Amino acid sequence: MSDRISAADVTKVARLARLDLAPDEIERMTAQLDGMLEHFADVDALDLADVAPMTQPFPLVNVFRADVVQPGLDREEVLAAAPAAEEGRFRVPPILGGEG
């Protein structure tokens, strides 16, 4: 439906973003992203060849702190907020061998 972005592109991006989108969401997202990318064409006429990218608004370099042991977060308190924990660790489903 567009030469800017296709439903196949959107499906691929959803996979990269780990977002399970339903077919109707893919369709809607394709149209909406296409509309946004159309707006973004307004910078195409700018000559940016000699412009350095700006990655941070207040440049600071080599931000160090003193190498001193600091208390960390309380393990029990952290694990209490996890969906699943076991033996002092986060518990997750199998990493290999599922249906995926």
Added chain:
Amino acid sequence: MSASKPTAATNTPTAAAIAAAVRAGTTKAADLVEQHLATIAAREPEIHAFNHVMADQARAAAAAVDAQASKGHDPGPLAGVTVALKDNMCTRGIPTTCSSKILDGWKPPYDATVVQALQQAGAIIVGKTNLDEFAMGSSTENSAFGPTRNPHDTSRVPGGSSGGSAAAVAAGFSQFSLGSDTGGSIRQPAALCGVVGVKPTYGYVSRYGLVAFASSLDQIGPFTNTVEDAALVLDVIGGHDPHDSTSIPQAHPSLTQAIQQDVKGLRIGRITDLPEGADPDVQERLEAAFDALKAAGATIVDVQVPAFTFGLTAYYLIAPAEASSNLARYDGVRYGLRVEAADTDAMYGATRAAGFGDEVKRRIMLGTYALSAGYYDAYYGKALKVRRLIHDDFERAYQQADVLLTPTSPTVAFKFGAKGDNPFSMYLCDTYTIPTNLAGHPGMSVPFGTGAEGLPVGVQILAGTLQEPTMFRVAAALERSMS
């Protein structure tokens, strides 16, 4: 178009006066908290400013402040002053949701630096306020827990994303509140709710414990009834924090002192090539603000910021790109929602699909696309270069003018659903606020009379890096001109 001040809490004493009375023991923090809780009980069902009211904790904190004062200890410069926190700031043991289903029920194991600073200063936290999910929006309609309503007209939005924090101050639920501003999320709701809202220089206030949206743009700031209150709050929460490696490693001059100075001789910039689109009632108040500053002894100068108009484009590539990376942490492993599945990969996709709302998904998709192989240079890389142009154009303008004046929002508060389902029409709400975040500069909105249907209008003051003292002098002069 009247010049009357539409602030709900015009007769509220200043934070400094409250703190002085509590420190002296002539006013009890406990009584102040009960007054605010009563106001909340009366009007919160209609406004929905809060995700979580912290009545018990507020009462306990007030009792502790009163006990300190009665023993002759100083509870601090915000003693007994009530505050509401946007629900994207971590509060240990208290739910912090970002108005997202994916964090519903999560209790952080630590406090944000601003939370600690407020508590040490004697402020009393009364609750966590509603927002557009993960601070993505301009109306608070994107909250997973339902919208906040504007206290001036409950058929209208309070703005966003910090709509709950703006509404809390406008409705008198707390003396002040904190919000976060990534593209206008403090200034725009401040304007729509008729309160003062400040986005400081990037790095002025620690972001440690602020749930990240776009890390190179996010900044915490206050909502207050008066410019003086905003100055006091920033004097308390500003400053270097070793926990935030982007926080500026120096002390900031006192803003409460800066506002004692008038504006005689200051150069106020009018941006002659500002993008059009502000409604006539808003434009009229901006002109009145120029007149007021001229009458107070300032000079009006014309400046140009040609790249201002490209702010929206650069922002809607950079902010989603950073968000897509920051929000990767919500994977159902360490906190928040998990949708069980046969393996981790399936669990990630199912959890994120169920936990994020439409706007958040849209921005994650846009950001992932802009960063993906083959498109990086065309979109993200180009946006970073446009960001440089915007920054440099502002810097040139600040050689000619000490501050710039613009509308904060193109319109007064709009009706629920008014922006339809075209995402870009909502994005246009932030036309005048976004470029400042990209430049890393400070900006603030000051209520300056009313526009259509008696609704509040804000005027935005912009300044160069760490020029908060000058920005606040101008804000105080505008406020004085209204009294």
